[in-house]
Amino acid sequence: MSSTAPHPILSKTTLDRSIRVLGKHATVDPLFRRLTAGLPITIGVLGASVGQNAGCLSQPGKRCMHFSGVGGRATGWAVRLLQHINASFPHHGHRIDNAAKDATPVNSFKHCLFSHLSADAIAKSLLVLPAQPVLLHLTVHEWCTQKLTPRRFYQVGDELKGATVSGYVYPDTPWERVDLESTRVCHHYSQPCLSPKHALEPHVLNGEPGFGLLDLTGEDCLHPANGRHGVAYLSAMLAHWFDRAHAMWRVTRHVNPRLNRRTVLPAPLHVQNQAQAPVARCYAFQKVTGKVESQSQRGLPWCSPQQTVSNDGVAALSCTPLLDDSHATCDIGGNRASSPHLGVRSADVPANSRYRALMATPQIGWFWCPVSLGGRNKPSAGVVALTPGSVLVASVDAYLPQAAPQRPGMDDGALAPADATLFLEHLVSYEGMGRVRVRCGKGCTCTSTVIDAHRIDSLRNSSVFVTTPVRVSALPSPRCELRLVLLSESSGGGHKFKLRGITVVAAAPESARADQRSEPQPAAQARLPYRRDRRGT
Structure with a gap:
């Protein structure tokens, strides 16, 4: 669980390194126009367990309520971002809508997007909405394997072992490929991308205090919420992006107040996403x-x-x-399962x-x-x-x-399978x-x-x-x-x-027809020099 103990203050260089893509004026214009007009905004969260750890404030029955910061609970990174926004743009109507689903790869619910998305398909689906949301991609990497005790960070040249990652050699991992693909999509649509791993890795490799495994993720190797400072680092990066995006928007608006506020959405990055989503x-x-x-x-x-x-x-x-x-x-x-606020585990419920x-x-x-x-x-x-x-x-x-197929001569009242x-x-x-x-x-x-x-x-x-x-x-x-x-x-x-x-x-x-893999799907275009061919060459 993230600690409330003091954590190292991340330098501006480290925070800047976390921003893979800042986004453009037109990207963030709807967000900051709304905030400066004194209107409320909603922070939506999509993802799996790391998304649940982002927290929420008014969604009884969801696990994200464990990270609301209320009643002694931990404060999730989305809740901290909302607190940061409220400091500059206070409004009682700001809210979080956390649609993350535990243990669920994002491609498992791409057909039911608005019930809770490849990165390109997510962008294509969300950016056409009338509300013109800012779509911020936040990628989280696995820092080590749980198969080794004691735990240790992956080192350059380590071969990843396992049915789903056989042949990968660090730093080429499925998570790195997802990160690179997300960055390509962010550049394509001019949307922001953050990568905590790229921000923190130099400190990790140098063995600096405050950047050990227990500081970032704990023995879990993956979830920032289980590290002493994981959520604090993540929250600092999100707040830094928000401040930089706001500053960029203010300067651009001052220099060119007539700048077109709405950009034409480019064609999807991948051909398979050009077709209309199936019903x-x-x-x-x-x-x-x-x-x-x-x-x-x-x-x-x-x-x-x-x-x-x-x-x-x-x-x-x-x-x-x-x-x-x-x-x-x-x-x-x-009692815990039925509690409307999903409080701390009750001692009387074994x-x-x-x-x-x-x-x-x-x-x-x-x-x-x-x-x-x-x-x-x-x-x-x-x-x-x-x-x-x-x-x-x-x-x-x-x-x-x-x-349903339309067959010639079919009765108007007849419906084919x-x-x-x-x-x-x-x-x-x-x-x-x-x-x-x-x-x-x-x-x-x-x-x-x-x-x-x-x-x-x-x-x-x-x-x-x-x-x-x-x-x-x-x-x-x-x-x-x-x-x-x-x-x-x-x-x-x-x-x-x-x-x-x-x-x-x-x-x-x-x-x-093929069953979906539980690990992130690597992007074919994001090939790193450490990948070893499966044939051993």
Whole structure:
């Protein structure tokens, strides 16, 4: 956890080094015109766990409330940025809208952007909005591997080991390639980019006090919130960018007050982003008494018979998918899971004991669980199965008229089946995960698919949410019924499976058939001299 102890003051040279791209006058003009007019602004946060660590102030039920700075809680970097803005442009209406989702690679929710994006696709989607937002890219690197004890910083020439990073030689890493690609996108759209790693690395390599691993990220190697000074450094860089951008805007406006305030958005950097985004419907499992995190996410009707079946008996078992509060629920959240402000862990809620009891006598059927399955008890909503043979029946409207073929001579009243891709958002992990078989029931057809949620890596084992595509042909009525059965066969020896939501997408590209990787996707154009060819040359 970030410390309140004094931290080294970052020099102007270090802070300047963090700014890869400052942005142009036209980029920041809408922001500073609004602030100088005395109007409120909203800081939006997209991302995963580092985004949650940014904090929020008025989003009950979200983990970002742990970093609100209220009631003894830590103060996240977005909250600190808001405090910095309020010092110069005070307004009671300034707010933070934190849409980050834990353990979720950004490409897993690109179709449901406004429910919580490659960097080019994010920019293309956001910069066309009437509000003309400033899109600030903030990249966070992994500084070491958790596979070595004691921990040590990566050194130039270190070969990264692991299924997803095999062949990378530091400083060429997946995180560096994402950083370079983000910088290219920022230059292309004249949007700001910050890189804490590039600012701090000289201090790290020189072994300077205040820049050790425990200062930056702690034993975690990745999250600034776990370092003694990580959040303070990050916040200083954001405040420095804001001040420099404001100064640049003031000078430019003084020199040329008639400067065009709105620039024409350039063509996307990558050809695949030139096409209009496919139509999508975003569904999330939820409790009716709660609320879905985004207005663009629909509740997902589901049911699960309280009995198990063999793989061959799935089709015969039936129940009626409902969107109500009658579903079975896990009993490991305690007061903390239901607290509207997600306060500090209660001593009277033994989360570890509840979790062990749940796993010792697992429930039959799928059940709703608002927290992670483990002792940490983090907010992580979804439906879970633990017992092989448990069946989940979920109902989605998978018919997208835009994807329906127009056949010559077709009756006006006749509607042909429409092809779509259902992206199932589920957890993959190294610990106790199992497999499910997915079949289609009434309302749609598909090829039976097996999803394995067990993932291990020799470099960094992690638990993340990914999406697996299932291609379907859907009818306009009835709704498409998906049937998932937890299999007894397991590649890792466990049988946990957690499903968070389903996204229906029209005209999915062929590349969608491959399961998404949990690590950041490297940018093909960002090649560094330390990359070793996979053939060993």
